[in-house]
Amino acid sequence: xxxxxxxxxxxxxxxxxxxxxxxxxxxxxxxxxxxxxxxxxxxxxxxxxxxxxxxxxxxxxxxxxxxxxxxxxxxxxxxxxxxxxxxxxxxxxxxxxxxxxxxxxxxxxxxxxxxxxxxxxxxxxxxxxxxxxxxxxxxxxxxxxxxxxxxxxxxxxxxxxxxxxxxxxxxxxxxxxxxxxxxxxxxxxxxxxxxxxxxxxxxxxxxxxxxxxxxxxxxxxxxxxxxxxxxxxxxxxxxxxxxxxxxxxxxxxxxxxxxxxxxxxxxxxxxxxxxxxxxxxxxxxxxxxxxxxxxxxxxxxxxxxxxxxxxxxxxxxxxxxxxxxxxxxxxxxxxxxxxxxxxxxxxxxxxxxxxxxxxxxxxxxxxxxxxxxxxxxxxxxxxxxxxxxxxxxxxxxxxxxxxxxxxxxxxxxxxxxxxxxxxxxxxxxxxxxxxxxxxxxxxxxxxxxxxxxxxxxxxxxxxxxxxxxxxxxxxxxxxxxxxxxxxxxxxxxxxxxxxxxxxxxxxxxxxxx
Numbered sequence: 001x002x003x004x005x006x007x008x009x010x011x012x013x014x015x016x017x018x019x020x021x022x023x024x025x026x027x028x029x030x031x032x033x034x035x036x037x038x039x040x041x042x043x044x045x046x047x048x049x050x051x052x053x054x055x056x057x058x059x060x061x062x063x064x065x066x067x068x069x070x071x072x073x074x075x076x077x078x079x080x081x082x083x084x085x086x087x088x089x090x091x092x093x094x095x096x097x098x099x100x101x102x103x104x105x106x107x108x109x110x111x112x113x114x115x116x117x118x119x120x121x122x123x124x125x126x127x128x129x130x131x132x133x134x135x136x137x138x139x140x141x142x143x144x145x146x147x148x149x150x151x152x153x154x155x156x157x158x159x160x161x162x163x164x165x166x167x168x169x170x171x172x173x174x175x176x177x178x179x180x181x182x183x184x185x186x187x188x189x190x191x192x193x194x195x196x197x198x199x200x201x202x203x204x205x206x207x208x209x210x211x212x213x214x215x216x217x218x219x220x221x222x223x224x225x226x227x228x229x230x231x232x233x234x235x236x237x238x239x240x241x242x243x244x245x246x247x248x249x250x251x252x253x254x255x256x257x258x259x260x261x262x263x264x265x266x267x268x269x270x271x272x273x274x275x276x277x278x279x280x281x282x283x284x285x286x287x288x289x290x291x292x293x294x295x296x297x298x299x300x301x302x303x304x305x306x307x308x309x310x311x312x313x314x315x316x317x318x319x320x321x322x323x324x325x326x327x328x329x330x331x332x333x334x335x336x337x338x339x340x341x342x343x344x345x346x347x348x349x350x351x352x353x354x355x356x357x358x359x360x361x362x363x364x365x366x367x368x369x370x371x372x373x374x375x376x377x378x379x380x381x382x383x384x385x386x387x388x389x390x391x392x393x394x395x396x397x398x399x400x401x402x403x404x405x406x407x408x409x410x411x412x413x414x415x416x417x418x419x420x421x422x423x424x425x426x427x428x429x430x431x432x433x434x435x436x437x438x439x440x441x442x443x444x445x446x447x448x449x450x451x452x453x454x455x456x457x458x459x460x461x462x463x464x465x466x467x468x469x470x471x472x473x474x475x476x477x478x479x480x481x482x483x484x485x486x487x488x489x490x491x492x493x494x495x496x497x498x499x500x501x502x503x504x505x506x507x508x509x510x511x512x513x
Contacts, residue, residue: 005034005042012049017202020053028053038368038424040352044073048082052089058244058281060093069371074352074364077117084113084122091129096244098284098323100137104130120154124165127151131172136248141176148173164205167196171208175252178215190216207236207249214253218260230265234272243276247285254292263300270296287319354427356405357412362434365426369436370486373479382438382479383446386493387415387453389431390471390505407431407461411472414460418453434490443478450474450508458506473500477511 008031015024028050035042051066067086075082091106107129114123128151134144151169174189190212197209210233217226233253236246250273257266270293277285290312297305354361360368372382389395389411396404408431415425415433424436440446457472475497483489492511500509 005031008034009045016049016052020056024053037372040073040364040367041075041079043371044070044075044079044082047073048086051086055089055093056244060097060282063093064090072367074361074367076352080113080117081119081122084110084117084119084126087113088122088125088129091133092245095129095133095137096247096282096284098137100133103133103137107133121165124151124154124169127154128165128169128172131169132248135172135176136252141179145173145176148176163196164202167193167205168208171205171212174212175208175215178212178218183216183219186212186216187219203236203246207233207246210236211249211253214256217256226262226265230269233269244280244282244285247277251288251292258292258295258299261299266296283315283319283322287315290315354412357409357427359412359416359433360424360426362426362428365424365428365434365436366486368424369489372436372438373485373489380438380479381440381443382436382489383440383443384477384479384489384493385435385437385446385450386428386475386490386497387411387433387435387457388473388497388501389457390473390501392431404431410460411457414456415453418449418456440478446478447476447508447510450476454506454508471506473497473505474508475500475511476508478513480513482513483511 008027012027012031015027018024028046032046035046037043047066047070051063051070054060054063054066067090070082070086087106087110091103091110094100094103094106107126110129111123111126113119114126127147131144131147131151134140134147138144148169151165152173155166155169170189170193174186174193177183177186177189193209193212197205210229213229214226214233217223217229230253233250250269254266254269254273257269270289274289277289280286290308294305294308294312297308352360352364369382369384389407392404392407395407408427411431412425412427412433415435419425419435419437422437424434426434426436428434437446454472454474461471475493475495477483477489477492477496479489483492496509496511500507503509
């Protein structure tokens with residue numbers, strides 16, 4: 001990795017906790033311009049950062065699209081922690097969309113990956129997120145506390161660097177103790193955390209701790225302290241892009257103030273929160289805010305209650321549409337990930353190379369081709385070549401499988417050396433190989449290259465001086481209006497290869513454009 005790439009990665013990592021600006025997207029573009037588009041490890045890093053960024057901005061469709069691409073990417077062991085992080089964000093997206101069953105499923109996937117890879121931080125986060133979902137979505141305080149207790153067992157006593165998780169876990173537990181009337185435990189946690197949280201803590205830790213302190217008003221009835229805590233909550237609005245991940249805590253505080261009929265405090269916080277929600281692309285936040293405003297007018301401003309109720313009712317169709325659309329695109333992503341999981345299990349759990357030949361395996365080369373085709377415009381052309389050895393079964397039958405394996409490895413070496421860095425080369429099964437060339441400026445030249453390749457394969461294999469034919473056949477397909485995705489392009493090349501075999505082998509056939 002070049003020094004520039006390293007610098008960019010460091011800056012991109014820092015951006016995860018900084019306000020999202022034009023510079024954030026400039027960094028992503030600069031990184032994309034530098035990386036090798038044929039390196040799935042570098043691609044999956046970019047996809048993760050983009051997916052997390054769009055999650056923070058509330059553009060959940062884009063976020064899910066990038067995170068799914070990150071999950072699909074075949075990656076080395078050192079990059080597989082990105083799977084856990086992606087599953088976690090997808091779980092939280094569904095939490096904010098109100099799909100608690102799907103949310104818990106993704107969080108469980110995060111936990112499974114974390115346990116498999118011994119990722120302590122991600123494992124703890126998965127238990128905290130599960131507690132969060134039980135707390136805010138289901139109001140199941142017993143299960144929420146069980147999840148947080150498990151998280152606390154993992155986080156307690158760990159090395160430095162887990163302070164934010166420790167604060168979040170303990171503050172949530174403290175708030176749950178408030179909700180269930182176990183004040184002495186809540187006070188004990190609040191006192192214990194007072195030395196941890198500072199103005200330099202991350203916004204989530206600060207707000208979670210403030211939520212606990214505000215809930216303790218019910219215990220201490222200290223109005224001046226409550227005012228101080230609400231001022232601190234308002235100060236949290238300075239980091240605008242973090243509003244969505246923090247929104248449930250704001251709503252929890254608003255509901256507490258409203259339930260205790262604290263009119264001035266509720267109105268003040270509503271005044272600050274409303275502009276952020278109105279700018280947010282997610283309709284369910286506007287729906288939640290209107291629900292709180294309706295309850296507020298019912299208690300304090302009955303004259304305007306019918307008007308607010310009418311506005312609330314008028315929002316329901318749009319809110320229901322958003323929820324329905326969310327469920328639909330979630331189902332499509334779930335099916336895509338299910339297919340990805342099955343495919344990856346068939347290709348050595350997302351390893352990138354075919355173990356026999358060292359070429360890309362089918363899963364990896366398909367992923368890279370799909371990514372390349374997805375960003376192509378109609379002006380650019382790509383070529384997919386399927387290469388199959390002729391009469392290969394006779395090699396195995398007459399000379400044994402060891403010699404057959406040797407021929408496969410030798411043919412793979414010829415293909416790799418011939419195209420070097422000008423194409424993606426992979427083994428898609430048995431004695432069948434795939435070459436992907438992009439972009440293609442001269443299609444006839446691709447066919448000429450294929451003819452020379454056939455001669456190279458023949459000459460190299462005949463060095464063994466055996467009677468069995470060691471030639472090959474090739475089917476070629478070019479991306480066009482008919483063949484725009486991997487499945488279509490592969491099927492066209494496969495049909496062309498079948499025609500080459502039918503026509504007598506040792507031939508090249510190009511699929512119709």
